[in-house]
Amino acid sequence: xITIRKAxxxxxxxxxxxxxxxxxxxxxxxxxxxxxxxxxAEMDNSLYSWRHSHIAQWDGVDAGVLIAYDGAVxxxxxxxxxxxxxxxxxxDFTNMTEEAExxxxxxxxxxxxxxxxxxxxxxVLLQKGIALSRECPAxxxxxxxxxxxxxxxxxxxDSVGFKPDGEAFIFGQNYLKMKC
Numbered sequence: 001x002i003t004i005r006k007a008x009x010x011x012x013x014x015x016x017x018x019x020x021x022x023x024x025x026x027x028x029x030x031x032x033x034x035x036x037x038x039x040x041a042e043m044d045n046s047l048y049s050w051r052h053s054h055i056a057q058w059d060g061v062d063a064g065v066l067i068a069y070d071g072a073v074x075x076x077x078x079x080x081x082x083x084x085x086x087x088x089x090x091x092d093f094t095n096m097t098e099e100a101e102x103x104x105x106x107x108x109x110x111x112x113x114x115x116x117x118x119x120x121x122x123x124v125l126l127q128k129g130i131a132l133s134r135e136c137p138a139x140x141x142x143x144x145x146x147x148x149x150x151x152x153x154x155x156x157x158d159s160v161g162f163k164p165d166g167e168a169f170i171f172g173q174n175y176l177k178m179k180c
Contacts, residue, residue, distance in 0.1 A: 002124045007053035007065075012041035015053045018065025022111035023171075036088045040081060047074070047081040047108060054128055056112070056121045063116035066125040067109035070136055071100030071143070097168050099145060104179075105133030107144040126160045130180055145175035154178075 007015060016037035020030040040046045041053070048067055056064035069077075075098060082093040100106035107129040112121045133142035145168060146153050154176065162178035169175075 001059055002063075002119070002121055003057045003060075004066075004124065004128050005055050005057065007050045007055050009042060009050045011050055011053065011055060011062075012038045014055065014062055015041040015048060015050055015065055015067065018053075018111035018113075019048050019067070019109050021113060022065075022109045033089070036085065039088075040084065043080070043084075045073075045077055045080055046084070047077045049077075052108070054125070056116075056125050058116050058119060058121060061116075062113075063119075064112035064121045064125055065109065066107065066129055068105060068107045068129045068132055068142075069100075070102075070138055071104035071106045072102040072138060074098060074100035074106060093171065096170055099168070099170060100143065103138070103140045104143045105129070105136055105139040105141070107142060110144070122156055123160060126157065126162075130160065133180075142180045143177060144179075145170065145177055148174065148176045 016034055019037055040048045041050055043049050052067050052069040054066045055062055086092050110125050130142050133139050157178050161180040165179040166177045
């Protein structure tokens, strides 16, 4: 059985691992990046904050993560997040194309941990993200970016109503923007 719960600050490591899973970071690199990602998840106003996160559980066991928020917070949260990343790692994303804007509910990160895949958890998390977008009076649509090199993910997003809506060069590669 799949349930979704609002994350707490105590979920910071789980959220960080979800982010690293979603970004397809190799195991050794993920362990190196984990402390920085935990610190971002513990912050109240970073892009990857526990405040923006929901946890999927499969029979009571944490199985996946959704990070989603009102696009109106993106600009300030991105400045905080990417300044911290630059300070901690030297990687500079501070001038990257903005991923979200006011009026959008942005599904920033969706991850299902490997052991729990192919059980419908990703679809339930997407449906939660869409529901959150409808609950926010300031947003008119839900948006996300997907790596077009993962057509099975594009198909999943399409199955819940997301349609292509442009492209962007973010985090050093081209992504397909989709909206619902």
